[in-house]
Amino acid sequence: MNLTLYVWRQKGPKDAGRLVRYEAKDVSPDMSFLEMLDLVNEGLVRKGDDPIAFDHDCREGICGMCAQVINGIPQGPQKKTTVCQLHMRHFKNGDTIYIEPLRARAFPVIRDLVVDRGSLDKIIQSGGYISAHTGGVPDGNAILIPKDDADRAMDAAECIGCGACVAACPNGSAMLFTAAKVTQLATLPQGRTEAARRVCVMTEEMLGQGFGNCGNHYECQAVCPKDIKVQFIAKLNREFIKARLK
Numbered sequence: 001m002n003l004t005l006y007v008w009r010q011k012g013p014k015d016a017g018r019l020v021r022y023e024a025k026d027v028s029p030d031m032s033f034l035e036m037l038d039l040v041n042e043g044l045v046r047k048g049d050d051p052i053a054f055d056h057d058c059r060e061g062i063c064g065m066c067a068q069v070i071n072g073i074p075q076g077p078q079k080k081t082t083v084c085q086l087h088m089r090h091f092k093n094g095d096t097i098y099i100e101p102l103r104a105r106a107f108p109v110i111r112d113l114v115v116d117r118g119s120l121d122k123i124i125q126s127g128g129y130i131s132a133h134t135g136g137v138p139d140g141n142a143i144l145i146p147k148d149d150a151d152r153a154m155d156a157a158e159c160i161g162c163g164a165c166v167a168a169c170p171n172g173s174a175m176l177f178t179a180a181k182v183t184q185l186a187t188l189p190q191g192r193t194e195a196a197r198r199v200c201v202m203t204e205e206m207l208g209q210g211f212g213n214c215g216n217h218y219e220c221q222a223v224c225p226k227d228i229k230v231q232f233i234a235k236l237n238r239e240f241i242k243a244r245l246k
Contacts, residue, residue, distance in 0.1 A: 064162030171212030
């Protein structure tokens with residue numbers, strides 16, 4: 001198939017960016033979206049032009065590095081799918097595709113489609129871990145956990161920190177990301193010891209990094225490639241209120 005691409009090109013954080021038109025020819029329907037960009041880049045390199053810069057790592061839908069905005073939708077039009085797992089069979093011959101970086105104040109553009117998502121890392125560094133001694137593997141296996149709690153923690157742990165929720169939110173909020181990390185640990189007995197401190201410092205860091213507040217638009221859940229639910233935001237709010245009351 002042959003496609004027309006409009007790709008955001010920006011040399012650096014302080015440079016003005018713009019959409020540049022490219023022709024992607026002889027694209028196989030079995031290619032992933034990133035493989036299609038690889039094909040375009042090979043053509044640019046052969047002509048002596050700068051290739052399109054974009055993030056990627058595992059290309060297996062695990063790391064979250066590949067997030068882009070495709071036709072106005074973070075992570076693309078396919079539900080519960082990362083860009084690297086989005087295949088070209090979901091597009092049609094002759095389609096026009098607009099490709100942009102994640103748009104959020106907390107995600108400055110580094111180059112082209114690459115943004116700095118270090119602000120999410122700083123939220124984790126502030127308190128998204130367990131420092132209390134919880135024993136070894138045998139001790140963990142000896143702690144009985146209700147299935148509902150285990151399922152909820154595993155659902156929250158699916159978050160890969162891609163940032164699509166932030167880019168989709170009109171307020172640029174990282175509440176879904178932060179809520180998933182808080183819920184994952186607060187639901188399990190090993191994480192409850194530090195739950196009150198964790199939710200406070202992570203929420204404060206989230207606001208300090210320039211993220212907005214949740215406006216209940218549900219756009220974050222709609223674009224999340226791992227189908228993280230907004231119910232976790234309610235859990236974060238409950239944990240925060242409990243911590244403040246204490």
